Amino acid sequence: MILTVPTQAFTGQKPGTSGLRKKVVIFQQPHYVENFIQSVFDVVADKVGATLVIGGDGRFLNREVIQIAIRMAAANGVGRVVVGRGGILSTPAASHLIRQRGAIGGLILSASHNPGGPTEDFGIKYNIANGGSAPEQVTDAIYARTTTIDRWLTVEAADIDLDSNDEASVGGMPVEVVDPVADYAALMETLFDFAAIRAAGLTMAFDAMHAVTGPYAIEIFENRLGFAPGTVRNGTPLPDFGGHHPDPNLVHAHALHATMMAPDAPDFGAASDGDGDRNLIIGRGLFVTPSDSLAMLAANAHLAPGYAEGLKGIARSMPTSAAADRVAARLGVPLYETPTGWKFFGNLLDAGMATICGEESAGTGSDHVREKDGVWAVLLWLTILARRRQSLAAIARGHWATYGRNYYARHDYEGVDSAKTDALVADLRAKLAALPGQRFGDLVVETADDFAYTDPTDGSVSEHQGIRILFVGGSRVVFRLSGTGTSGATLRVYLERFEPDTIDGETGAMLATIVAAADAIARIERHTGRAAPDVVT
Known part of the structure; x- marks a missing residue:
């Protein structure tokens, strides 16, 4: 009844x-x-x-x-x-x-x-x-x-x-x-050559963060691909994630990072988040930013059977670095810059306009589903390592030598009073028209706007998707309020410096002038009362 x-x-x-x-x-x-x-x-x-x-x-x-x-x-x-x-x-x-x-x-x-x-x-x-x-x-x-x-x-x-x-x-x-695992694992076997990965003899550390990917990782990586028992760490899902924060970044996956920076590190390290849609990628001695990971996956996707015929297009969220743009140009495929939110990628995937998508917040995926997919990203990286027979660090440096390097970081100011972040954004919008031509240290503003997106699949318009300050030479800073928290507001500041030749710099040093310019433009401390971000990723 x-x-x-x-x-x-x-x-x-x-x-x-x-x-x-x-x-x-x-x-x-x-x-x-x-x-x-x-x-x-x-x-x-x-x-x-x-x-x-x-x-x-x-x-x-x-x-x-x-x-x-x-x-x-x-x-x-x-x-x-x-x-x-x-x-x-x-x-x-x-x-x-x-x-x-x-x-x-x-x-x-x-x-x-x-x-x-x-x-x-x-x-x-x-x-x-x-x-x-x-x-x-x-x-x-x-x-x-x-x-x-x-x-x-x-x-x-x-x-x-x-x-x-x-x-x-x-x-x-x-x-x-x-x-919950069987049908998904079968789908992965249609996209990747599991036998080739097994034959490569790779070693890996995967941190499931006591979240949902534990059963998936154990079945796929240990049972089907033959990685050693214990390759999957924290593999049992727990209601409180073991008291930890299931966010695959260098702050919350610090134990994995320490493992991968050690002299006896395995070949490859990765983690996934609470619901399995995000990923962290670390090679022996080298962390790969999600923006770079997207670009490198796109450049090498043809090595996997599911993508051997090439890509229809690449899509990235606006705050994600422009590293994938140069890959798309070299491959001769479209590059779509969308607002944050996987639904925008879903429209492109449904229309057959894109194959691989990614966002700086550690989400990458393809047209096999309509969500980002952490385990999929790990499998594509394992395929690349197995096929190219190079370390992740060698692959990354080869990529940067070809395409240049986008030094990149995100500064999060969490739990800020919403009225304060709203005032900061309003102040930024009021000064956009006057910013082009202004100099901040060695940087000159080329353009500044409040990003708006017209969806090519249906003509719908999404406005106020983040404030972009683009500098001459390809560097930029982006300001955006995030909607993923549950208390207060989170101000995200995305910092990017493009260097065509200098590929071995230290990220913090390379971004110092961008950080200074962001503070001068947005007056972050004055508006928020925060002298430093809560999280840097």
Whole structure:
């Protein structure tokens, strides 16, 4: 029997580019989860009789919300739910499963790289039938519904056994519990030559950060590729990620970095984040920035069977360095500069206009799914190392010798009062017209703008996507407010210096003049009260 439960709307249930993210205690309020999920069901058309995928990254509250979502799906007429065993599905695996099953979409329970636990973060994201994040017209409609909702629907039913492989029935709706890894691993074997990777005799350290990629990494890297047991570190997903922050950067993956900088380091090091869509790449003695990783993967993708016929195009988010631009030019393929948010890449991938996409925040992926994919990036890097029979450092230096080097860093000022960051951005916008021609140390401003994007697939326009200050010679600084946190505002400052010949400089020293110019232009300390960033990546 369908139960109609009266409710009242909550304020602030506006999903961003990665869904609705809040502290766990907010999601634990009575009706809060149900209101948001019902708003999704109220907006999604053609759900009656359709298949819905549900899974998450294993963080605290994951299992409880899955049970709620299953009962609500049955009450809203969904025909079948496919859920990952244990409630586990990495975001790229969920994207693949949605596409493979012809599902109407999926509910992905994750706050990605944000910390987990009873006092930390939780999130719910709706992905559409192409496997990608819901576009703005859908998330806007979901948000509008959350402001007026007055009831939600469910059925009376016991929790299903998420750890069983058996099919269950909830309110007459079949619920299929599936191996979360098998279909995804099979997809990877169609893109990469596992035998060639095995034969190369490489050694690796992979940090799953007690997050969702642990089961995927153990099955693919250790079981199928034959890397030694223990290659995968922190491979058991935990509700609080072992008390650590599952963000694959040099701050939070410092133990992996120490391993890779040691004299006896393995050939290759990598990590992935909470929901498995981001990646960290480190060679013996050398960290590769996500921007450089995108460029190098694109330049060498033809070495993998799945990309042997070449690329249709390369796409990068605007804050990502321009290193991939020169690869696209040499390959003779289009380069698309998009706003931050994988949905923009999804449009290009659906239209067959791009093959490989990437963003500076450690996300890379291809047209095999409609999400970024950390394990995929690692497999492509392993393919390159196996085929070229060179170290990662040698490959990187060869790339820079050919294309020049984009020295790059991101400075994050976290948890800043929103009024202060809004004032900083308003001040920047007011001075854009006067900046061209101004000199800051050895840098001269060539152009300055508030980035706007016209989507070539549908003509839609996205404005105010970040402030760009471009200097003569190819260097630049970008200012952008991030929407991935759950408290305050995060100001991200992206710093980039292009050097056509100097490829062995120290990044901090090479960026010193860019940092000084960014501070002089934006007056960061004056606006925020912060003398230094909280995180440098």
